[in-house]
Amino acid sequence: MSAQPAGARPGRRAVRVTANEQLGAYNVLRVDDPQMGELQAGQFAMLAAVERWGGGEDERPFLARAFSVARHHDGESSYLLEDVGPGTRRLCELAAGDELWVLGPLGSGFTAPPQGRRAILVGGGVGIAPLAILQDALSAAGGAVSVLLGFRDEARVPGAGLLRDAELATDDGSAGHHGLVTDLLERELRSDPDAVVYACGPAGMLEGVRAICERDGVPAQLALEAGMACGFGACFGCVVPRRGGGYLRVCVDGPVIDAAELDRVELHAGAPA
Amino acid sequence: MSAQPAGARPGRRAVRVTANEQLGAYNVLRVDDPQMGELQAGQFAMLAAVERWGGGEDERPFLARAFSVARHHDGESSYLLEDVGPGTRRLCELAAGDELWVLGPLGSGFTAPPQGRRAILVGGGVGIAPLAILQDALSAAGGAVSVLLGFRDEARVPGAGLLRDAELATDDGSAGHHGLVTDLLERELRSDPDAVVYACGPAGMLEGVRAICERDGVPAQLALEAGMACGFGACFGCVVPRRGGGYLRVCVDGPVIDAAELDRVELHAGAPA
Amino acid sequence: MSVEFCGLRLAHPIINGSGTFDAIAARGAFGAALDTAFPFAAYVSKTITLEPRAGNPPPRLWESPAGLVNSIGLPNKGLAGYLAEDLPQLGGYLCDPLASADGASHRVPVITNVMGSTGEELRALVEACDDPETIAAIELNVSCPNVRTGLDIGADPAQLETVVAGLRESTGKPLIVKLTPNAADVPACAQAAEAGGADAVSLINTLRAMALAPGRAGARPWLGGGTGGLSGPAIRPVALAQVAAVAARVAIPVVGMGGVQSAAHAREMLDVGATLVAVGTESFRDPAAGVRIAAGLL
Amino acid sequence: MSVEFCGLRLAHPIINGSGTFDAIAARGAFGAALDTAFPFAAYVSKTITLEPRAGNPPPRLWESPAGLVNSIGLPNKGLAGYLAEDLPQLGGYLCDPLASADGASHRVPVITNVMGSTGEELRALVEACDDPETIAAIELNVSCPNVRTGLDIGADPAQLETVVAGLRESTGKPLIVKLTPNAADVPACAQAAEAGGADAVSLINTLRAMALAPGRAGARPWLGGGTGGLSGPAIRPVALAQVAAVAARVAIPVVGMGGVQSAAHAREMLDVGATLVAVGTESFRDPAAGVRIAAGLL
Ligand SMILES: Cc1cc2nc3c(=O)[nH]c(=O)nc-3n(C[C@H](O)[C@H](O)[C@H](O)COP(=O)(O)OP(=O)(O)OC[C@H]3O[C@@H](n4cnc5c(N)ncnc54)[C@H](O)[C@@H]3O)c2cc1C
Ligand SMILES: Cc1cc2nc3c(=O)[nH]c(=O)nc-3n(C[C@H](O)[C@H](O)[C@H](O)COP(=O)(O)OP(=O)(O)OC[C@H]3O[C@@H](n4cnc5c(N)ncnc54)[C@H](O)[C@@H]3O)c2cc1C
Ligand SMILES: Cc1cc2nc3c(=O)[nH]c(=O)nc-3n(C[C@H](O)[C@H](O)[C@H](O)COP(=O)(O)O)c2cc1C
Ligand SMILES: Cc1cc2nc3c(=O)[nH]c(=O)nc-3n(C[C@H](O)[C@H](O)[C@H](O)COP(=O)(O)O)c2cc1C
Numbered sequence A, B: 001m002s003a004q005p006a007g008a009r010p011g012r013r014a015v016r017v018t019a020n021e022q023l024g025a026y027n028v029l030r031v032d033d034p035q036m037g038e039l040q041a042g043q044f045a046m047l048a049a050v051e052r053w054g055g056g057e058d059e060r061p062f063l064a065r066a067f068s069v070a071r072h073h074d075g076e077s078s079y080l081l082e083d084v085g086p087g088t089r090r091l092c093e094l095a096a097g098d099e100l101w102v103l104g105p106l107g108s109g110f111t112a113p114p115q116g117r118r119a120i121l122v123g124g125g126v127g128i129a130p131l132a133i134l135q136d137a138l139s140a141a142g143g144a145v146s147v148l149l150g151f152r153d154e155a156r157v158p159g160a161g162l163l164r165d166a167e168l169a170t171d172d173g174s175a176g177h178h179g180l181v182t183d184l185l186e187r188e189l190r191s192d193p194d195a196v197v198y199a200c201g202p203a204g205m206l207e208g209v210r211a212i213c214e215r216d217g218v219p220a221q222l223a224l225e226a227g228m229a230c231g232f233g234a235c236f237g238c239v240v241p242r243r244g245g246g247y248l249r250v251c252v253d254g255p256v257i258d259a260a261e262l263d264r265v266e267l268h269a270g271a272p273a
Numbered sequence C, D: 001m002s003v004e005f006c007g008l009r010l011a012h013p014i015i016n017g018s019g020t021f022d023a024i025a026a027r028g029a030f031g032a033a034l035d036t037a038f039p040f041a042a043y044v045s046k047t048i049t050l051e052p053r054a055g056n057p058p059p060r061l062w063e064s065p066a067g068l069v070n071s072i073g074l075p076n077k078g079l080a081g082y083l084a085e086d087l088p089q090l091g092g093y094l095c096d097p098l099a100s101a102d103g104a105s106h107r108v109p110v111i112t113n114v115m116g117s118t119g120e121e122l123r124a125l126v127e128a129c130d131d132p133e134t135i136a137a138i139e140l141n142v143s144c145p146n147v148r149t150g151l152d153i154g155a156d157p158a159q160l161e162t163v164v165a166g167l168r169e170s171t172g173k174p175l176i177v178k179l180t181p182n183a184a185d186v187p188a189c190a191q192a193a194e195a196g197g198a199d200a201v202s203l204i205n206t207l208r209a210m211a212l213a214p215g216r217a218g219a220r221p222w223l224g225g226g227t228g229g230l231s232g233p234a235i236r237p238v239a240l241a242q243v244a245a246v247a248a249r250v251a252i253p254v255v256g257m258g259g260v261q262s263a264a265h266a267r268e269m270l271d272v273g274a275t276l277v278a279v280g281t282e283s284f285r286d287p288a289a290g291v292r293i294a295a296g297l298l
């Protein structure tokens, strides 16, 4: 996890879908992809269906879409998908045997906590995906890990099955704590202020995590999202403002970014609320 | 068949595919479409898949595609399809239950022969489609009908199953006469110069039919093809030169056009040979 | 949802783009059903020229990614043929479905689109259209190449202002100038049209484009006319930018078009300042697109 | 398939469009594998300005039908940063896979794209690029708004000729003028660049475009920069028309680009007269698009 990744092949590859299972409101897409090779938790891949990528709502999708690698072992990768638009819809539709374009692994992932410090993993919604592979890696390395996951509603709670021993929070109170996952985080940090935080989820949640960790002086690694055209630093499209001025490219400077590098986690200026 | 058609609804409608069967190199697509109503043999419909129309080769198809109605009874229409590009490929892929946009019936169809004269139906390749419904209509009206069909190769011969009692010609000699279907037409016209000819097929075949019929003074109705954007006279895109100057819109002045209206049947100037 | 445009009261803001809907052919295809379900709140004729034109040799169409390249070449019966044969039919049966919610059957106003390559031609066209009662407004297509420069007449603001000013006296009817998108500064062209006395501007016309015949060695234009114009969803972001820029610069109403396929797209055109929205290529895919889009705006 | 372009010998005719491939970031992402599999026969830098630029606020991207609208805003380290930090790296490892079929490892020539809003800025940029051995040619991006008119500097032929002529003396290296497509008469602009002393022209840059934030009442631009530029297959028919028209009017070589996704598309650009073909947006979908297209031309 801490070694410098070897780098993806400089071209996309066509791989086969092995399964596409529903997990509540989500889909888990599995693909046979030995070339994904060694990767860091938190890295992602750009995905596109080989057949009929296009022709959806507003004649899209056209570009590939970014997805965290949720797991990779024995040459098989899995992705957790939420259908939010024409690209994710097409991917959710794929069946075993269909072909998928994959470019990855891309970006830089999470860094292990200093020896002896507990990792608190905070996930929201589909953002739990990179925490699954992170939990595997940290547990394999023998570290202490706590998992806190927040979901909007009952339909999304089954997503928690992707990780082990998770404590839940839900907006609608259908499972676990009725409220925000950041409430759970505050409680954990009170009992273990030495912990290190790893978070991925919607911008509002990440900003909550960032603000809490800044206030409490806790190191936090945030896996960000941004609209991406390329995923490998070519288009300069996926930027977020960096503390102190200028911008970071989420695809190559992240997606995992040290919270100290950000003034705040912003929703894209134009993104619908 | 001779009554003025009522006209299609002025909007496309979504209908369900009931079956899509292979017939050699062709597909027969059946759809549940009671609104197609009464139609003339030779009329056509504009078809497009409701889902994923687009995203094929060169990010196409975008516009709907024209297809002869090969049969329509008990509220079910059938179409004979040959996969030649992104639009036909997508249609060939549809399965029972999938939705299809249909606009039609469109255009003007074949006119019955004068009382007592035999109809010779000459079809080439996928162009046999409108002759199937024409054969039904003429036979039902009690007229004498001969059917001559030409195919490129063995894989296409099964298409002949769409009509009854057809005499075949094939380019590769795999069935029937080894040669052109127009050879069969010449033979038929020698034995019955009073016949009326109905033809549909590739431009080269239609031009052969036209030239023979002009030479022999035999009336001929040719069902033409042309690239179409709309199918109902809106775009002026589907024209062929009219004898004496100017152009005919294949979609509204045809697709069935009296051979006497044409100097010759031309391949689109830019069409690949 | 009814809207006022240059003194005309329209049932809703959706009209057709010139040359993309032939009301007479459509009635042939769809029969009397069309009379009570005409998809547009006003009907824009295809471009009429002084003399009849056969149009360009085929092929005239090329499908491109999310778009259509056409090289139709403005076939039309000429002014006299249009006035004598088409206009009486158009006046006869066009009525608006949404408008008749109040029980009354409203005529759909006819906007006649004209093009000429000289000032005299244009004057003759506009004067002739000033007379018939059935013509509610005149649209001037200035995407016509200047015989001297080869550039569209409407691409040069100074030239455009002169042309429009020269025609202004010829008609008391609303004069809409359909701008060319193939200009460096489309808002300046819009301002020139306004200064010349136009009552409204419409845009965008198709973008200059071409296609080659596939599967052959060597370059051979596919379209019989050599080059053509690109329309459809492919150009929508360009259209939206031009419509927004023009609406920000002129006080007269703007008719926005280019790639509109849905009520959401039409809403965007209205949001950036258009008063009416025209639907072109999408009507080819669905002749009822106009009424579907209008209903979606409710 | 090797091709001569302004005195440079390239392994094949496929290069990247400026601003659509970052060789340094790509090496970070793909590691040493890129050194022997660089997808282009020459590498065009993104646009370099005199001073560093952070670029536009996000969002910077909008996916449109078969296209992409971007409003990146030319972020770059500025001339000094580029020369000191980037150029040495670029000189270091770029080598061409197809060229090395003969066993030798060829350097991929670097073309530096520059933009300035005044004559002095441009002169400083071009003079500075004249020196380093690693820079094989200079591309001038003239899609820069004139501070006075707001129009692209390159949209007015007379102005463009003056700008190019003023720079010609500043370098002995090949000078490529990247034309703006947002002009009434792009071939006239190309001729002006030629008359001013350009060694080549390249086109098309993105078409002026915009997008609105979805799902909200009222018009609100999606892009942080307000407006953007459209690229990708949506614009290919427009690009082909402009490249063909320009190639027919100038004697200097032409670099054609706009929506090229396949060898067949590249072949079309070559067929209408381009000497090189640049790939932009398609590289985002597949970073190996350049080498795939080049291989397909064999
Ligand atoms: C590093 C990274 C990792 C990710 N991991 C995952 C994951 O594991 N699982 C997962 O489900 N998702 C993940 N995402 C998010 C995923 O990439 C997006 O959900 C996906 O791109 C949406 O595509 P779409 O076509 O389905 O939706 P789109 O229609 O593209 O819409 C998604 C959002 O994009 C905006 N938008 C709408 N229209 C447009 C347009 N035309 N152009 C540009 N933006 C538009 C809106 O804000 C909209 O809400 C990740 C993203 C990143 C950057
Ligand atoms: C009245 C009528 C009835 C028809 N009936 C039938 C029928 O019953 N069964 C049947 O199988 N077919 C029928 N056709 C033909 C059918 O419409 C075409 O095969 C279909 O439109 C091809 O679409 P595509 O996307 O599969 O192929 P395309 O890629 O569109 O190619 C088909 C041909 O179009 C040209 N072409 C290629 N690229 C383009 C482009 N980008 N833009 C424009 N043209 C291009 C070329 O000449 C190519 O050979 C009929 C056509 C008409 C007009
Ligand atoms: C086939 C076709 C024919 C057209 N004919 C005309 C015409 O005669 N006069 C005119 O002013 N515009 C004409 N146009 C342009 C349209 O009116 C409209 O400006 C353009 O197509 C953009 O809108 P759209 O993307 O909705 O089609 C034509 C467009 C098409 C596609
Ligand atoms: C994200 C993006 C950034 C670009 N940046 C630049 C740039 O810095 N300088 C420039 O001259 N052109 C720039 N371009 C234009 C491209 O080089 C090219 O001209 C255009 O995208 C058309 O080609 P395509 O359709 O293959 O992308 C950019 C295009 C895109 C999509």
Ligand code: FES
Binding pocket: A227, A228, A229, A230, A231, A232, A233, A234, A235, A236, A237, A238, A249, A250, A251, A252
């Ligand atoms: S997605 Fe293109 S630079 Fe990050």
Ligand code: FES
Binding pocket: B227, B228, B229, B230, B231, B232, B233, B234, B235, B236, B237, B238, B249, B250, B251, B252
């Ligand atoms: S297909 Fe549009 S007029 Fe015939």
